[in-house]
Amino acid sequence: MESNAVLLESKSSPINLLNEMHQLRLLGHLCDVTVSVEYQGVRAEFVAHKAVLAATSKFFKEVFLNEKGMDGPRTNVFLNEVQVADFASFLEFVYTAKVEVEEDRVQRMLEIAEKLKCLDLSETCFQLKKQMLESVLLELQNFSESQNSEEESTTQPSILLESKAAAVAEADQADCPLDPPDSPVDRLSNGMSPEMPATKSKEKM
Numbered sequence: 289m290e291s292n293a294v295l296l297e298s299k300s301s302p303i304n305l306l307n308e309m310h311q312l313r314l315l316g317h318l319c320d321v322t323v324s325v326e327y328q329g330v331r332a333e334f335v336a337h338k339a340v341l342a343a344t345s346k347f348f349k350e351v352f353l354n355e356k357g358m359d360g361p362r363t364n365v366f367l368n369e370v371q372v373a374d375f376a377s378f379l380e381f382v383y384t385a386k387v388e389v390e391e392d393r394v395q396r397m398l399e400i401a402e403k404l405k406c407l408d409l410s411e412t413c414f415q416l417k418k419q420m421l422e423s424v425l426l427e428l429q430n431f432s433e434s435q436n437s438e439e440e441s442t443t444q445p446s447i448l449l450e451s452k453a454a455a456v457a458e459a460d461q462a463d464c465p466l467d468p469p470d471s472p473v474d475r476l477s478n479g480m481s482p483e484m485p486a487t488k489s490k491e492k493m
Contacts, residue, residue: 306383309340310383313340316335319336320338320361320363322334325367325370325372326366327368327372330371330372334379344382344406346406347405347406371396378401394413395417397413398417
């Protein structure tokens with residue numbers, strides 16, 4: 289009787305494999321390639337493993353698969369126009385799947401990823417740049433909203449002052465009639481004609 293097949297899968301094996309390869313590289317064990325990097329007179333050499341570089345970078349894969357023959361115990365690869373710090377970060381990423389860089393170096397890491405045809409690093413840089421852009425846009429939106437709220441708070445008191453001034457003016461008009469009490473209109477309303485005061489003054493004279 290045949291038994292059912294079961295899957296044996298380790299979640300930690302890929303991480304352990306990367307960590308072990310990283311330790312071997314740091315100690316210089318089993319390294320079979322030396323990468324020389326030079327940029328504006330600054331030069332450095334890095335030892336690594338062909339298999340790791342070929343698996344993570346199409347550039348190195350093409351170099352190693354097309355090499356005629358080894359010119360010694362190690363293959364030498366020369367890279368110009370690549371900064372030492374950037375290639376060191378690139379190596380750390382391909383061996384550990386993570387690396388910490390300054391924000392202003394993210395664009396340079398994207399450029400080296402494209403130059404070395406490292407898809408994982410390119411995607412990681414794109415995602416990080418997208419997050420950085422979204423955070424900047426969010427900050428700008430919050431800033432504009434705070435500016436608008438400040439403008440509204442400054443305009444509201446002036447509106448209140450204008451409404452108060454209008455109310456005071458209406459109250460003054462209600463207390464003080466437009467025509468003075470001795471006006472002809474008032475005299476007409478009291479039943480007196482406009483000529484009456486003039487005749488009285490003549491009689492007195």
